[in-house]
Amino acid sequence: MADSETPFRYDAAFADRIEIAWQQRWERDGVYRVGNPGDAGFDASKPKFFVLDMFPYPSGAGLHVGHPEGYTATDIVARFKRMRGCNVLHPMGWDAFGLPAEQYAVQTGVHPRVTTAKAIDNFRRQLKRFGFCYDWGREFGTIDEGYVRWTQWIWLQAYASWYDxxxxxxxxxxxxxxxxxxxxxxxxxxxxxxxxxxxxxxxxxxxxxxxxxxxxxxxxxxxxxxxxxxxxxxxxxxxxxxxxxxxxxxxxxxxxxxxxxxxxxxxxxDLSLVDWPDSTRVQQAEWIGRSEGAEIDFAVEGFGALRVFTTRPDTLFGATYMVVAPEHALVEAVTKGAGSLDAAARAKLAAYVLASRDRADVDRQADSKEKTGCFTGLHAVNPATGERIPVWTAEYVLMGYGTGAIMAVPAHDERDFAFAKAFELPIRQVVEIAGQPFTGEQATSGEGAAVHSASKALSIDGKATVEAKRAVIEWLEGAGLGKRRVNYRLRDxxxxxxxxxxxxxxxxxxxxxxxxxxxxxxxxxxxxxxxxxxxxxxxxxxxxxxxxxxxxxxxxxxxxxxxxxxxxxxxxxxETNTMPGWAGSCWYYLRYCDPMNAARFVSKEAERYWMTGPDGASRGVDLYIGGNEHAVLHLLYARFWHKMLFDLGHVSTPEPFAKLFHQGLITSHAYQRTDRTLVAVDQVEERDGKFFEKGGGEVTQVVAKMSKSLKNVINPDDVIAEYGADTFRLYEMYMGPLEASKPWNTRDIAGVFRFLQRTWRVAVCERTGALLLAAKASDEIERLLHRAIKKVADDIERLAFNTAIAALIEVVNAATRPTEMTDPTQGGMTREQLDRFTRLLAPFAPHMAEEIWAKLGHATSVTGAAWPAFDAAMLVDSSVQLAVQVAGKVRAHLTVPADASAADVERLALAEPKIAELLGGKPPRKIVVVPKRLVNIVP
RNA sequence: GCGGGCGUGGCGGAAUGGCAGACGCGCUGGAUUUAGGUUCCAGUGGGCGCAAGCCCGUACAGGUUCAAGUCCUGUCGCCCGCACCA
Structure with a gap:
């Protein structure tokens, strides 16, 4: 604690004081405001950087620790890019329509607008306390009339358009x-x-x-x-x-x-145009679910054509029955009297349809093992064989995919096979697959060569699957029975x-x-x-x-x-329906470019500058960070809106988000009994490094999601009160890789807090508050600084904040003065070194950086300072220590000049007594020299 | 079932194919302090050894290479997504 001895010690109260002071000053001076092309003082020839967070739904519960994780990451990048000379667009707003406020309104009668406004105020207060460098002048909510207007306008654009x-x-x-x-x-x-x-x-x-x-x-x-x-x-x-x-x-x-x-x-x-995580692109591709095949019309007696979609038209000769979804029009026709079913059979069919109709898709899929179905009494004709085949209805055929009807080829499709077995329908092999003989025990679904596939109409025997598909489609098209078709899983x-x-x-x-x-x-x-x-x-x-x-x-x-x-x-x-919550989040990134525009959803100039840059080379939002729970829907919907707007000439890029990154989940701890049930944190006590349930046996610590019931939820407000915002930010970035899911460990926060305290002590006297500067620059610290300048910049670019912070810690550790050092000018950093170090610290711990920056005599915010330069020559030491390996095992070390030649290194290594002894006088077979790293001698 | 990802000290994690364990937590010892705390210094993967040093070690089993945590093949385990998609 700060006491009368050390009034300038960096503790929670001190952090709180300077953080709030700087936040007020940033707001007063509009430090994070950024203009638009055409505004006074705005240099539109400078490169731009648009760094965006997925905006939050302001829930009544306030921020949880997951929010500031992504927000701190973007904050660091935004501050860094600014120091690198970019115009940075870094906005925040509110995804504010949604169900919770409406449900609350149903229960209490309080208008959702009122509860939402309150929640927004609380979120804004919490976010500001973190010192994020948002341009709050661009803030809006999706519920604002000035925004709703353009959401509705965009919908009208879609209403007034068609896809050519x-x-x-x-x-x-x-x-x-x-x-x-x-x-x-x-x-x-x-x-x-x-x-x-x-x-x-x-x-x-x-x-x-x-x-x-x-x-x-x-x-x-x-x-x-x-x-x-x-x-x-x-x-x-x-x-x-x-x-x-x-x-x-x-x-x-x-x-x-x-x-x-x-x-x-x-x-x-266009997924190939974006720099997104593979997993997300794969998820989107699977959601779209493109598959190539054919649609084929089967003549159904007394009904007309029944159209199916298949990816395996080559197996047409093996189609021994058909199945339609229970919702299919054909089934409805039969239940209403068409066809030849007797009354009892018709009642059975109707009952089957009714039972499946009231079960949602999800439940149908849950019990996927058992095949159920019902015969419709109708027969179709297989166009290739001329055979009469029965038409069934079954839940395993989904109305929402393809045409809601299939031709069943039990020999070569597992689902059809299981159904055929269950209802004793014929199974006929029509594909011979090398190394996978058809035994009748199970379906064989790979590619091979067509067999038993010849009739008067068509013969494809012997053709490879690809050829056979083509031949069947050609024949279908010629006979007017079907055609090539690409089908999608994606629905409107x-x-x-x-x-x-x-x-x-x-x-x-x-x-x-x-x-x-x-x-x-x-x-x-x-x-x-x-x-x-x-x-x-x-x-x-x-x-x-x-x-x-x-x-x-x-x-x-x-x-x-x-x-x-x-x-x-x-x-x-x-119209009395309303739009879903997705509507507002489909285009908010565009509105941030020009949030107050009353004449257009975004001005052309602002959109072009912030989405493509001064040279037109950028491909949208430069960095978009948010959770992977939005990997499919939000990101797909936003891309769709963006493409519509692109086609209609309203935006300049085919894709909205050039680079996307998902932050990992922040988890917590809980405890587990031997029967694997979980125990809440407050029911456990630690003794001798082991954990025991109160009044119970030993339990083990496990990683678990934060939840109220486990009493392991961390509240950001509490953490800030205990350590300050700089420590909170630093801790979340230091926990591990941004994309990894990682547990919050309360004990570890002290580590980064101590780092900030040490940083402060290196720079400032805890008793007087005066700067403590080294009289003379230490060569070691100078080299560490150059290395950190390079490493921190590289690490920020690849979003590896944990290792960037480690590099900062190393600098401070080297500059730390031992207790016994009575003359502070003997340790620490020179004014000029501290000046550069403070700029490295600024993106991570902006409040402390500002405080030191001001003490260094700067009148303006460190936000506007330039990122320091490094000297490549300072990155390498004049002499380096090499490992000398014999057969891949390190046996000795060698100190040589950094620029030593391979021949010199070889000679020195062989001269090493230990190595000579190991070699026993025999000449080595091979020597590999890796400059500045090691030399490996193969005996 | 299909797809994506991950297995490294007591814990979080680091490592362009080049000395595994940076940095932090915890722990051990020491200095400072009336004491506790704080701060600073040193140590800290396992085993053997007084020591020099030696052996083992990145889930497991193989392989490629002068050299593998990293590349390849297979196995096991965990996480995430999709799932009767014709």
Whole structure:
């Protein structure tokens, strides 16, 4: 503790005092503000660096220790890049729409805006206490009207666009409409082709809706009548809601969708443009799930064509039955009386369909071992063999993938094989695989050569799989029975939520059910006030916004619709669904470039500068750090929005995030009994280096996630109170590699705190607060400094902060004065050395760095100082110690000049008495000299 | 099942194919201090040895190489993602 003897000792209270003082001064002086091209004093010829954190959802619980991990990393990079002469864009804001505030509102009646504002204030306070160098002048929340307006505007851009697959990009849908109208093309409406001029306005819209990027589509959802909301698959367990255990129905619902599938190929291919972790790119690629194959039409007696997708058209001759998903239209037709089933069989089929319908996808997949299914009574014809094959329905075929129907080839597909065995269906080998003979015991699914694959129509016997596929597809195309097709696992994106606390859709419906976009001049469309936020309990989805009847029922003029389209007084209804939480996070990085712009979502100049740099060479956000829990959805959705905006000419780069990095999870400790159950931290005591459960046996320390129940949650506010923000920042960066998951170890924080104390003592007298400077520069410290200048810079570039800090510690340790040293000018660093060291320290411990920097006589913040230069000559010592190995084992050491020649080194090594003795006078077979490292003698 | 990643002291971790264990924690001893704490100095992978030194050691088993924690093959264990995707 600081006492009257040492009032300038660096302790918690002292750290607190200087940290808060510097934070106030930074704010007062606007040290971290950065302008935009065109602003006074902004040099747009300087390189830029855009370093971004995944912005937080401000929960009522406040920051946890995981937040500052990524934020400290970006803070260090931002400060470093500034010192390297970049204009740095380093913003922070709030992903503030979301369910927790809405649920709280349902329970308490407090408006989500109120709770959210409070949570934001708390988050901002906590973040500021860390001394992060955000340009707070660019702060915004996704709920701000000035932001919502442009989120809605972007949605309108998608609404007004279609994907031109010939051009490979999005275009205004007005162009499509004009082209179709100009040629009076026939379009397909309700299954029949019709001249454009003969279509009603509603029919035209329906057709255009099949092209729009934001369109009204139908999707099967998990609807929980009791909760009054649609649930995600993960929220449904055994047909009941995870929360409350209420029944869940699966029903089709008209909702706004994004045609993200149109971008599937580009989202996949452009993964090669970005510097992202492999695991994340792989996850995205798998999520997109591209597979090449063919679609084939099978004639079903009394029904028409049944279309399937297969990646193995070469196995067509082995298709001995077909399976459709229980939701397939064919099954519905049969249950309604089509086909030849008797009443009992039909009832059985209906029961099967009903049972599977109320089970969500997730549950179907859970018990994947047992194959269930039901015969539909229908038969199809295998187009290759002419054989009559039965059509079944089974849960193992998913309606959401391909066409919801398959041709089953049990000999060469494990799932089909298991099903065929269970229901005694025929199995026919049609592929011979080298080294994997077909025995009938299990399916063989690799590539090989086609066998038993000949008929009057087609013969592919002997062809290798690749050739056989091609031959079958050619034949199908010639016969009009099918064609080549690329299929994706990715589905269109369901963008409607039956919630209150989200962006309203800027769209209205007229009395015919036709939708009209709300005019841009009427944006932002804000949420109505509600007396009660509870969802409406009903059998069909009714969003809470439906309660706001005055808001919902308006006129065409209110929506800003052109009177030529709809008379001003026409009654229209607003869309009552809202956008999901993803909406705001899809483009916030763009808004940071120009957050206050009222005329555009981002100015062209600001976007171009911050996304591409002064020379246009940059490829978006230069560094984006966040957790890998967003590896797929957020990052895929944001890329999709960005590509739409790119196609429409609103942004300059094809990808938003050039480099992505995931920080690891910060875990904690807990204790484990011998039966592997966990014990909370407060129930354990340490004795003689062992751990015992209070009133129980010995337990072992294990790594566990932080959780309230284990009482091992670390609160950042507490840690800052005990050590200060600089120590907190330093500790999290020193724990280990940024990407690694690592346990918080309270005992270890003292280590970095002591490092800061030692640093302070090297520079400043604890009694007087005066600088303590060495009279003469020590050569050792000078060399260490040069080495640290290089290493810290290199390590920051590769985000290896733990080793960068280790290099700083080494400098300070060398400069530390022993107790017995009575003359402080004999140790420590010279003024000029300390000046450079302080700049190295600044990105990591900015508050202490500022304090020392000021004592060194600088009037302005260290933030604006330049990163020091190193002299390459100072990185190597004049003489080096080499290891002398005999047969790869170190047997002696040799000190030689750094520039000693290989021949000299050889000679000296052989002259070493110990080595000569080991060699026993025999000439060595080989000598390898690695300059400045070692010499290896092979006897 | 498929895909990605990881196994190094008592603990967190370091190491462009070139002396394994930087740096920190903890621990041991010493100095300073009335004492505790603090601070400073020294030591700290295991084994044998008074010592010089020797042997072993990066999950395990092989291989490539003058040289392997690092590259290759196989095995075991752990973590993450996806999962009846036709």
């Amino acid at each position: 697959s010939k051009a490979g990009k999005a275009r205004p849908i007005a162009e499509l409409e004009a082209a179709v109208a100009a040629h009076d093309e026939a379009v397909e409406v309700g299954g029949v082709a019709k001249k454009w001029s003969a279509c009603t306005p509603l029919e035209r819209q329906r057709w255009l809706d099949t092209r729009r990027l934001a369109y009204l589509g139908e999707q099967t959802v998990n609807w929980c009548p009791k909760l009054g909301t649609v649930l995600a698959n993960e929220e449904v367990i055994d047909g009941r809601s995870e929360r409350g255990g209420h029944p869940v129905k699966r029903l089709p619902l008209k909702q706004w969708m994004f045609r993200i599938t149109a971008y599937a190929d580009r989202l996949l291919e 994106w369901l963008f409607s939520r039956q919630r209150y606390w989200g962006e309203p859709f800027p769209v209205v419906f007229d009395e015919h059910g036709k939708h009209h976009p709300v005019a841009e001049s009427k944006l932002p469309l804000t949420l109505p006030e509600l007396a009660d936020y509870a969802p409406i309990e009903s059998d069909t989805p009714l969003p809470p916004l439906g309660k706001a009847t005055d808001w919902v029922n308006i006129t065409a003029a209110d929506a800003g619709i052109d009177p030529k389209v709809l008379p001003a007084t026409s009654k229209v209804r607003r």
